[in-house]
Amino acid sequence: MSDRQVPLLALRGISKSFFGVRVLDGVDLDVAPGEVHAVVGENGAGKSTLMKIVSGGYAPDGGTVEFAGQPRVFGGPRDAQRAGIGIIHQEFNLLPERTVAENVYLGHEPKRRGLVDRRQMLSRTRDLLATIGETALPADAVVGRLGVAQQQVVEIAKALALDARLLIMDEPTAALADHEVELLYGLVRRLQRQGIGLLYVSHRLTEVFDLSDRITVLKDGRRVRTMPTAEATAEDLVRQMVGRELSSYYPDRAAAEDVGAVRLSVRGGGNRKLRDIDLDLRAGEVLGIGGLQGSGRSALARALFGVEPFTTGVVTIDGTPTRLRSPRAATRAGVAYVSEDRKGEGIAARQSVLDNALLASRAVFPARSGRAARTVRVRELLAAVEVRSAGDDQEIRFLSGGNQQKVVLARWLALDPLILLFDEPTRGIDVGAKSAIHDLVRRLARAGAAVLMISSELPELLGMSDRMLVMRDGRVAGELPAGATEEDVVALAVGTVREAAA
Template sequence: MADPPPSPLLTLRGIGKSFLGVRVLDSVDLDVRPGEVHAVVGENGAGKSTLMKIASGVYAPDEGTIDFAGAVRSFRGPRDAQRAGIGMVHQEFNLLPERTVAENVYLGREPVRRGLVDRKAMLSRTAALLDSIGESSLPPQARVGQLGVARQQVVEIVKALATDARLLIMDEPTAALADNEVERLYALVRRLQERGMGVLYVSHRLKEVFDLSGRITVLKDGRLVTTVDTARTDADRLVRHMVGRELSSYYPARARPDEVGPVRLTVHDGGNRKLRGVDLRLRAGEVLGVGGLQGSGRSALARALFGAAPFATGDVRLDGAPVRLRSPRAAMRAGIAYITEDRKGEGIVAGQSVLDNALLASRALLPGAGRGARAARVRELLAAVDVRAAGEDQEIRYLSGGNQQKVVLAKWLALGPRILLFDEPTRGIDVGAKSAIHDLVRQLARDGAAVLMVSSELPELLGMSDRIIVMRDGRIAGELPAGAGEEDVVALAVGAAREAAT
């Protein structure tokens, strides 16, 4: 007979929370066992973040109880939760870039000897913690600001371990990681499991949820929908719980042959510091997908076409006429829009309103007269793409990722572009908002725009594209038709493709 599961490390029962009279959590139950990765999923606004903040002491629940390590707890703040043994790694890191790894790990808790900070002890303890999770190659004396995102995340995890955490809450831990860095995080999470730590893992990426978790809890509109064993469900059932529809309905129908128009953009033998010998054609009415591994030249291709890192060699033509796309402004004047992968850093101005963000491109290209008409047009577009906000004056930082992306799209649609370059259009967006973005992209193509879409998510790349080009080492490794499989894309990306695939 199988051994019974261990007693929960954390138990949340009947958790309720309201803000300004709005109910955001209603009677939610959840538990995490030692050595378990328990995933929490749901659309933006489902209540995931609020529940994690209650578990980590940021918020106090209005109703319900928190039981941790066999005792009922009432956390007065995050430090209380840390002392109890609960650590949290936020999507936005809380690190001091000018300080060392060791100084960040022991910030506010520095070991002291004879009244002074014992730096030797701090470095040795940090080194021991790093070694315990297989990260001994990270120097404790390295400055955090000089580390990549993946290693900064390791520092955040070690900070939690330094407080003797028994439960780690991870909020969208792979949102800013490259593909190869995700596998490294997987290995780290599994090491934490082996130590007996419980892990609460919040993610929009279903592949990660299925790869790592033992159980999955689904929230919707602040309520618990279900908790299931990962091995006993699949992506289609999970999505049905989250958004009330089948996974197969994620992607709209591809373009029919009669919906694809003439060639709008051609590049012959294009090259720059990151690209070589690029030849491509992009037609009106189609979605041309761009795949490849991280660093293969996917984003470099989009940036070259937008003039942000322009082609230094080769021939570029729009509607058959030669054109020089030497700057983003030149590309915008030519009717090209670029929806960047770095939405927070390059796509929006967080402290400005929804309306001001939607007007950014128009103001840059057409300053001066016509402001009233432009604002009226942008308001129509914000309504057309279904931006959900308290009002046009609300700061965009308070919108969900999906709604921020819709504002970015409205910003570019205000210029009436003929070519749209999407780089990771649904990164960091929940599954329901992804479907809405996919529908918008396909409708733009049906309305006659030519769409080039870069994506690192293979299901999205295959589901949305009418054709796919795969980048490798700054070149186009090959082209695949609609209906190609994941193995065909990967084979081209790693240089192991059959002749038939190219």
């Protein structure tokens, strides 16, 4: 954006501390009307605090916020909303039982003689949706029945109904499937054309490059740099975020001699969501599972862990037919599973780091003696996976996503599992922790574990896997060797090529 325009938002020297810890330190940032300004940085870099300051959630300790040319002090989120700043959170804030229009105008419904004027509410919502090119979304649809992408549109419309001129989007694609991301791109561009400024927070660099006009990198609460997107490269950004080269991003693959015997095999596996699953997983390898959301990737991992077991077919572990009827049975058979829903299924948020790490050991192999030794072992594991916390007694909910995930990993490593199933192990995790988890996964494979890893992020899938299975409609659509391209995976996932003989 050119410097001649008056910025819509101008932050100058923003600082904020919590309990004496400096979270933001003199951050400057501008957003021009119609500009998409991406903010990137590791978790803990201060992105969310900065967004909360802009949207009125926190008051800064130092510095000024100017919006539309006027200095502002927001007393709270409502103040910021009224001024024209909307925020779209990662988790939506919608009433699932109400219609699109009711959600959009929640709290400021158009009234006639003191009663809600439904007709006007519907027509205004339709107009609003039309201005952002979302005519396909019916204003009277019940929100709970809409897909995630459409719910996001409702959130955006909700902000626009309050005349937002600046929208903050926090990891907007985290919940979206790949094809939905395209739709969001379109919407962002239409918002841009209307002169709305966007602050775009994301971990996914691809999006940042596709969408933004400028990029600001935050690290440890300071602004490292702001640059036009055209002048930035992915390598630069990663280096500025973590101080590390992109080339060292993925650990080396398994050498042929490291891959051992078949540890887990499935023949003709099927259940409500899966059909005809044939699969061999070898000791020492990382088998990547690709495919669109809903293609059966997660269902496969959950079947192998006994969450929704196979109802047909045979599973053998180390040559022995095994029935994995429950997570407990699977755990006893040496299988470990890291769910994609860390908050909902991975952690017990209010328990300590140590209690979380001990959970599976305690639940499945309760000890009458030797508990102290077991605790020491788990503490050592927590240190080995490099969990950063204020101590093992800290509640896990206060840790960053990446550190939470490491604790979940430690929980399973304590049982020395033979087979590890990872479903999106790095979702919502910052770049530094991400590569630590990649390293861990690879080290586990090298130590002889058989690893199955699901990922929606193609670079991750391609970078980590020794070979890949791509799922489609509950079946294995095909197998790809290491060195396959993103196009190969996508082609199998959407079914544009004939299924390769597996």
